[in-house]
Amino acid sequence: MNFASVLFLLGKLIQIEGALFIAPAVVSLFYGEKQGLVYFIAAISCAVLGWLITLHRVKEQNYYAKEGFIAVALGWIVMSVAGCLPFVFTGEIPSFTDAFFETVSGFTTTGSSILSDVEKLSHCSLFWRSFTHWIGGMGVFVFMLAVLPMTGAQNMHLLRSESPGPDVGKLVPKLKDSAKILYIIYFGMTVLEIVLLLITGMPLFDSITLSFGTAGTGGFGIRNSSIADYSYIQQLIFSIFMILFGINFNFYFFILIRHSIKEALNIEEVRVYLGLIAVSTAAIMYNARHMFESLSDGFIKSLFQVGSIITTTGFSTADFNEWPALSKTILVCLMFVGACAGSTGGGFKISRVIIMIKSYLRELMHFIHPRLLKNVYMDGRKVKDETVNGVEVYLLSYVLVLIVSVIVISLDGFDLETNFTAVMATLNNIGPGLAVVGPTGNYSGFSILSKYVLSFDMLAGRLELYPMLLLFAPGTWRKK
């Protein structure tokens, strides 16, 4: 374990966070809020601390698999610890555990909240809370690779640990350029959403913060009613943008950079993703039809909720906890499935589900025709055996984390539906679950232990399990 290079990276990260704190500080100036002072102090403290840590230059800046995983895991924890302190010092979320939970929920784009009344927060804190979604959505290490002068082919491991999906590829030969392209698309789409919302007459503050929540597929709102009080046209814009941000960014790369719509539409994952959204929306529209006022009301509410859950955003316009069993079951299944790999969404990822089902059908065929090769094809290419095996191991890890988490949080004595969906909602970075943690509830009732377990789950879900799990492997901490 190369501790020096991991520490150096953490120092850089703290400096970046210092820079990010300037945004809510500026917001406070507009609204004349005294809480802004805390954000200014936080910005300066982080800058100084980061500078001190990075004073000692390391010669070797390469990160191999292990260092990559650990740097990313520790990086996200450090970011969350630093990021939650303003909530504590402004007194808006006085408990450290709660503030940490809320910030982890922000950076991991989960959107689970311990707050029962978000409207009490100052504008600068609301802004910071939503901003964490935007930062976490595309990944802070990806950002670092895009802007900082870092070299070394092994930095791939950093990108790999932070980017979701079974098999992360580079868009273009140079890693740095890939990271830049990702951020340009991300930034551009966010700006487009803000502009569209402004055109519908939404206030600037709402447009920016809620676009952050959409872009990162986070789900923190700025009203207690989440998105329910906004107009149909605004809800429709949110629905469309949630779905757009849940698409594999390769799709936009093909369209915008390579100008090849054909290549874009050939991505199997995107087609399955859009098909799943269409089928689920139709099924819920029909199954829960007695809950809706009209056909268009049913369409917008169903599309919004399906989009919100499959992309793991977690916004809500209706209390889907009251919807009939089939609709709830569909939503719980979509929680698990999640969005496309290479998007800002969480969950198990569509491409993993596709590989899983294909490899599974292949195994079944193998019983009938024992001489058949067990190859799995996606987008017309053979999926590497290593990738197929990786998906199976990922499912194993996922089930184990799920089971252990449910057991621990069930100590608090809530019902099974609450416990199961609370873990599902955090591990898949969604936000609300069902029952106690449904769209009208929140996570404040859990014990301190459970809040840390759920924070772990959020981080494990966002970083695709292994970085967080490796923190607990004894071999990780052995010095070379």
Next chain:
Amino acid sequence: MNFASVLFLLGKLIQIEGALFIAPAVVSLFYGEKQGLVYFIAAISCAVLGWLITLHRVKEQNYYAKEGFIAVALGWIVMSVAGCLPFVFTGEIPSFTDAFFETVSGFTTTGSSILSDVEKLSHCSLFWRSFTHWIGGMGVFVFMLAVLPMTGAQNMHLLRSESPGPDVGKLVPKLKDSAKILYIIYFGMTVLEIVLLLITGMPLFDSITLSFGTAGTGGFGIRNSSIADYSYIQQLIFSIFMILFGINFNFYFFILIRHSIKEALNIEEVRVYLGLIAVSTAAIMYNARHMFESLSDGFIKSLFQVGSIITTTGFSTADFNEWPALSKTILVCLMFVGACAGSTGGGFKISRVIIMIKSYLRELMHFIHPRLLKNVYMDGRKVKDETVNGVEVYLLSYVLVLIVSVIVISLDGFDLETNFTAVMATLNNIGPGLAVVGPTGNYSGFSILSKYVLSFDMLAGRLELYPMLLLFAPGTWRKK
């Protein structure tokens, strides 16, 4: 697909079932019940029908993988159809769907019931209902291999399709002898339980039927209160025998035939199984302590329920639906884990869980030490890569069947806890779930569609998924 040899096997099977019908017919003579006539007619009809089918001798009696799977899947369905007809014709369960569900539940040793009042049944029907557990427990094809003059090394595929576990081995070189040894141990232990129960003063009818339910890890009782009204000492005997029947039968083979207790105790699966029972019992005793009258009451109720659920028997002495969240969560986890491979119990099987966790830890270590071999060891021997891969694919199949089943039965509109645990309880051959299908409830409220889906799950669980899934693969039905 060699249809002729599959049909021949089904004919033999129907003849065997005819012979089995004689038992409840004899019981009816003791109690002077007119329902016995139906069982006599059933016995004769099956004998004649089976004889007609097997008139045409097939030359080639070998069963390759595909024929083995399909013969077993169809065999179990045919057995259940024939086995449910007496319930229909005696008028005790007039609906065919319900009678089929109940009989599948019997043969698959699930113990889920659609009856709200079992005490209304005649003695001969109660006997038949429990007898199906005993027949299904060790497997009817295993029985066939033990008693019928069948040769051919490929008959291994029949045994493999019916015996639970990730990797079925032969105890002794000759398959026929292995099957015989299994049945002798099974028969001996059942007799021992009956004798012990008789000594405690239990009536003969109760002793026999409930021992059938224990031996097959089935769970059908003969009273509406399941086992709750029996004495502590009798409950303790049930607990111990449930746990004994959930142990890998290799354990008894080592002790009884090879006289090597050391070898027996070296079986890792057995040690993990007993450890899991001890830990779970202690945890529930503590967590649900306010539900128990005394320490010994708590011990017996906890041990009984843990033993009943982990072995997938499904007897109950307490309404565990009322127990606190942690206890219920532990029980749901044990539902999934199940008993040892090579036992009469169902579920995912302890050995699969062990292989899963070990292979998983190995993968995790691989991140840290990329040159490490990914070997998994059990009982001191390397587990074949094929077996490890098989476990991962099995989990995949399991999750897919689980999800699809939950979606379909949620059409009935019950709550998520009911739907989820109903599928868990049938797919793992347990019996009762939670909420509506909890120990005081039953499955009668489900629609016809759901009852067939759950019947499919019971068969899929008992036959370890593939035989039942292959029925739906188009390639299966193609003639060579």
